[in-house]
Amino acid sequence: MSEAVLDASALLALLNGEAGSEAVAAIMSEAVISSVNLSEVVAKLADHGMGEKDLRGLIEGLGINVIAFDEAQAYAAGLMRPATRSAGLSLGDRACLALARLRRAPAYTTDRSWKATIGVKVHTIR
Secondary structure: OOOEEEOHHHHHHHHHOOOOHHHHHHHHHHEEEEHHHHHHHHHHHHHOOOOHHHHHHHHHHHOOEEEOOOHHHHHHHHHHHHHHHHHOOOHHHHHHHHHHHHHOOOEEEOOHHHHHOOOOOEEEOO
């Protein structure tokens, strides 16, 4: 299998043992995540009281490759805005989709509204 790009929701499903976590676990050896989406994961876990040391240990223990949000991704995500506005996609959503598009990889998410996204293969994990 080639790379798979994880949305924050997919990684959180894995970490929380939620429905769809088995689909994410199956592709973890190929998984990458945008630094934007990692920030969303960190924020959610911090909201639940997890400290930085534990957060870093947990994320590093997964062995997931974190891809810095760069200029190419910024343009790709920004240019997706008109086509995705009606679906209500956030910057985080578009950051994931932009990374997937640029890397020609599928995106994994729990968000069903992504199915209509043009130019990116989307796997909804539940």
